[in-house]
Amino acid sequence: MNKANRKxxxxxxxxxxxxxxxxxxxxxxxxxxxPFEDLGYANIDYHRGLRQGTGEVIYGQNKTPVQIRNIIFNMLDKGSNNIIITRISRQTADFLIKQKINLEYHHIAKLAVAERDSRTQRVGSMVIASGGTSDIPICEEAAITAEILGSLVIRLYDVGVAGLHRLLSQQNILAKARVIVTVAGMEGALASVIGGLVSCPVIAVPTSIGYGSNFNGLSALLAMLNSCANGISVVNIDNGFGAGYIANRINKMETI
Structure with missing residues (x-):
């Protein structure tokens, strides 16, 4: 269905x-x-924002630069902004910028946003805590996603259980949070510790960081799923975007 017929x-x-x-x-x-728009290799859902409050997000991994460009052009043509593209390489981002797309690229998170709306105000209090420095790329995927969607994010990185005093020194910040995202690999214990300290919802993100018996994040995933602390929910391994998205919705609900 073309634009004229939809209008x-x-x-x-x-x-x-x-x-x-x-x-x-x-x-x-x-x-x-x-209706959506069929590009042959993608069906763009232009009314997702009406249903869910946020427009469609482009998962960049395994898409060609040309496919991503065409999807963005079509979304821009329909008046979309704050278009998030996850798991995108620097090379693809450079290609899109050369195509005259107003693109902001975050290399650590491997995330980009096209036509970012600078008027978006950040509200609430969302905390993202990482077990170690190696978890920061997943943290940043969550943090930048939430910031683009309008959440105020506080970052607490490298506060894992190997040095618990680092986390305990931030209890004032944790106590004021509306929602907390905990990101950890290895044994994934950070989610349980934070879950036992706070009253707000906790979103746990297991990462694939760890030695052999970590099984690419499976051990952290199982540990988080089996946490005895209340109020914890778990997303998939390395899914920073998913954690940032749902944490933003919780944060926004709390501010209404």
Whole structure:
């Protein structure tokens, strides 16, 4: 369905609401399930923001630079901004910048945002804590995602259980948080420790950082899933984006 047809359908729907033929609630339901655009290799969901409050995010890994460029161009054509592209290389980011796309690239997180809206205000209090310095790339994926979506993020890096005093010295910050993302590899104990100290929700992110018996993050994942601390939920291994996304939603709910 092309842009003109979609516009005509929405206008017709709005006229029906005005004439009393369709209720506002029914119209909203129809708009929430409105069409996507088929590019042949991607189906772009232009109404995800209406349904979920945030537009579609582009997962960059294994997509070609040309595919990512075309998806971004189509989204920009529909008026999208703050377009997040995760797991994207520096080379692909440079290619997109040469295509005259207003792109901000974060090399540590391997995350980019196209047409960032500088007017987005950051609210609430979200903390991201890492077990070690090696976990920072996953932390930054979570932190930058949440910041783009409008959360105020405080970073507490390298506060793992091997030196617990480092974490305990930050208890005032932890106590004021609305939601905390804990990122750790090895045995993944940080989530349980923080979960036992705070009253807010904790999102645990296991990472693939660790020696052989870490099994590329599986041991940390199982430890976090089996935590005896209450109020902890767990995302997949190395899924900083997923943690930042859901933590942002919790943070925003708390500020309403």
């Amino acid at each position: 005509e359908q929405i206008l017709e729907l709005l006229k029906c609401v005005k004439d009393g033929q369709v209720s506002p609630d029914d119209a909203l339901l129809r708009m929430q399930t409105a």
